[in-house]
Amino acid sequence: MSNVPSRRRQDAGATPRRKAAHIRRLVFVATILALAAGLTALGVWQLERRVWKHDLIGSVAARVRAEPAPAPGRSEWRDIGVATHAYRRVRATGHFDHGRETLVQAVTDRGSGFWVLTPLKTPEFTLLVNRGFVPFDRRDPATRSAGNFAGTVTVTGLLRISEPNGGFLRSNDPAAQRWYTRDIAAIAKARHIQGVAPYFIDADAKPNTGGYPVGGLTVVRFSDNHMIYALTWFGLALLGLFFARRLWYLTPSRFHLAEE
Incomplete structure (x- = not known):
């Protein structure tokens, strides 16, 4: 108990x-x-x-294979976006302003070097054209002057959307002319280019005189x-x-x- x-x-x-x-x-x-x-x-x-x-992926593949359309004019700039315009085949006619080209660091299947972005002045506006790749030893425009045609040209390529804010861990430095991405607004401001379209064109593989720049190197691939x-x-x-x-x-x- x-x-x-x-x-x-x-x-x-x-x-x-x-x-x-x-x-x-x-x-x-x-x-x-x-x-x-x-x-x-x-x-x-x-x-x-x-x-x-x-x-x-399906829509981009269709754009890449389509016939080239005129580069979008001012009335269309407000509606340009990745989902509707990225990698669309376009063409534009005008004169290159080779004195205002900009070199953007690039890594390609051909090795490291630069993309050559050159203003193309059309009758209505100016747009930046990525004319293609050059290796480090062709950085100086004098080493590839044969490819800098001064007359009227028609460029065909893929419409690309601006790449602002620099690359991974590397910011664009306009004052030092160090570019890691194709930031259209920043390049236009640094190079004093007026009336620039808010996109750029990756030129196709049509050869340039002298072999440089090398176009047609756009990689269209999505994870x-x-x-x-x-x-x-x-x-x-x-x-x-x-x-x-x-x-x-x-x-x-x-x-x-x-x-x-």
């Missing part, structure tokens, strides 16, 4: 601990379920991005890892549900022991 009060006191002390362990278990399970829901949402978003990316990302998020969500299920079926006493 002397042990009864002691057991009652132990049971009375154990009940609050079990309740506290049960509450903590519910909090853990709810947290895991919330994380699983978030991971599932990320997986669904990646599947949606995959559909968008495939549509973009498509969305399915891998989606499966990763879904897998992590399932793993979270597995742990939530195991945690839910632990008895309060076993959960309390697991915490200790």
